[in-house]
Amino acid sequence: MSRRDVVLQFLMLVLLGLGLSWLVSNVTGNLERQNIASGFGFLNERAGFGISQTLIEYTEDDTYQRVLIIGLLNTLLVSVIGIVLASVLGFVIGVARLSSNWLISKIAMVYIEIFRNVPLLLQIMFWYFGVLRNLPSPRRAIEIGDSAFLSNRGIVLPGFTMLEGAGWYVAALAISLTAWFVMRRRAHKKFLTTGTPQSYWRVLALGAGTMFAIAYAMAGFPFAADVPALRGFNFRGGVNIIPEFAALLLALSLYTAAFISEIVRSGIVSVGQGQREAAAALGLSNNTTLRLVIIPQAMRVIIPPLTSQYLNLTKNSSLAVAIAYPDIVSVFAGTTLTQIGQAVEIIFITMMVYLSLSLLTSWAMNSYNKRIALVGQNA
């Protein structure tokens, strides 16, 4: 580093410091003039407004801190389900795009070109204002099967409630799942050392069957169906999916799937033709080739851009504010900001939440990437 560089950077720091202190003095002056409090004390005040979807208990008497958590949970809910749906759909469309069937491949192409070239916000508003809010009222709801209903108040699905003794079933399920993971791992290890494929399904099915039989013997059948029924102007009972959530989830998944499918396609294309031919020469079937040869290698190319799509989906879920889905931006940077007026603190907290989510997601995906990258290099 030359002396000039040192001086330059020093000057830069000084300028930055001056600029920052100028901004701070402006902010404090403005806040005083407009009588806006500062600090994070407002988090403990009573919020006093209702929220249409809460994953944890919430009443109007709860604090803004609780509002923040509820908003965050709603953001996470729509992001996680959206990521799963978009991945599944994206993989299917990406594979379809490469299909030797001309029609299927072209349909996938048209889907991709339409959905990724129309703004996401427009798609969200289309599904919400154009489709879901245009549905008939609950009294004339569209019936799906006998017990699910589609109306402008959302989608009501039948659910079930757990009665006393359901804990036995939960325990049986947990033990079976753990057993599945352990057995799968062992079988894989043994396969790697001996080279013979291991089958553990029969043992697993038997074990799980026994577990559930025990649960049945202890508790009988402790579940009651919870079928929605029309009471007055709306449905009671069942599981209610609010239209805001459905519209946001639909738009996010369909939009992101278009991007994911292009990533998947380029990942699969990147695996050399020689790999396919080698697999065919070994006598592997098409399906086995895809599962054991193509996909594991394609994943190495797919994972990094896929991570940024997951991050994009999470960040894009903030468009919820346009249709009033109670995500963090909507209830915290929206309603709370309007009530409290402490823009600096609230925007700061919101940005920090998104930054941490981004860092967490990329950390998780990077560690997964490291694992599969190693597998590839051993070969």
Add this chain to the structure above:
Amino acid sequence: MSSATHWTPKPPRPAPVHTVGVRGWIRTNLFATPSDTLLTLVAMAVLYLTIDTLVHWAYIDATFSGANRDACLKAVQGACWPFVDAKLGQFIYGRYPELERWRVDLVFASGVIGLIPLLIPAAPFKRANVIYLLGFFPVFAFIMLTGGRFGLEPVETTDWGGLLVTLVVAITGIVASLPLGILLALGRRSQMPIVRSLCIGFIEIFRGVPLITVLFMASVMLPLFLPDGVNFDKLMRCLIGVALFSSAYMAEVVRGGLQAIPKGQYEAAAALGLGYWKSMRLIILPQALKLVIPGIVNTFIGLFKDTTLVLIVGLFDLLGIVQFHFTDASWATPETHITGYAFAAFVFWVFCFAMSRYSIFMENRLSTERD
């Protein structure tokens, strides 16, 4: 000796399956195997249903003329196109005074005149063209659109709307984000630790948060940062927010290009005695930017789609103004929403699709040049 082996000809093979011509194409591409056939048939059924619904909605059952909602309220309802027709002026210009709309048209036209020869690789006078677009055009557009000079009626930016706002935000964002992004990318690869960490901080923060929080910051927080009495209008604040946001993404794209340039190029430039800026301008950046043209265009497309977000902070871009006109009671029909969205989606789609096709065209052109 010759054992009289009787020679019997083998039976002739069956005629080869057609693999050429229309029949052969259909067989190999649509009905190669039984499962392929099934797939094709299902896809055809789905396609038929979709296209049938679309054609019915957009054409057969649609209403094409009328003065208000009554025309669109029929037994079988399709698209309500007269709504778009009646509001088209609003969708393009927003509340820009009708008598002054020629100014917007003039700006659109002079922009297109400058852009088209720039996009055609064979067209001459590229340098003059760039000077016109980046030097003359912005000044001209600013004077024409805002007015207040040369006897032009001043028009407040609050009266701007529709496609005009969409294009103003998108083009300003595109023009500002490229140089800013290049500077940030260079800064991120700089030897100077303070410059580097400032650039990394800026890029990572803006890439880690959603655009909507940046726009909130620009619209609610920025006024707090300015001295009392100083304020500039909302459109300007959103422009700054959008430009900063997309420059962070642009920086990462450009960095990809910079990293792909072999070290020898840097060393050769230094050996020729070129200083930092000269070697960047003459050797490194021309190669690096060429490499990442697809990424740059993708960022532009993303930016263009993201302009719709300004409606959340209360500006009326194309989507915002369409949404706003749904409240007009004289056009309230069950189909108005979908018609309006279909129109807006089509306009956005045309722009984005054209950009992506152009980027593919440029990519192919440049890659053949390299061979």
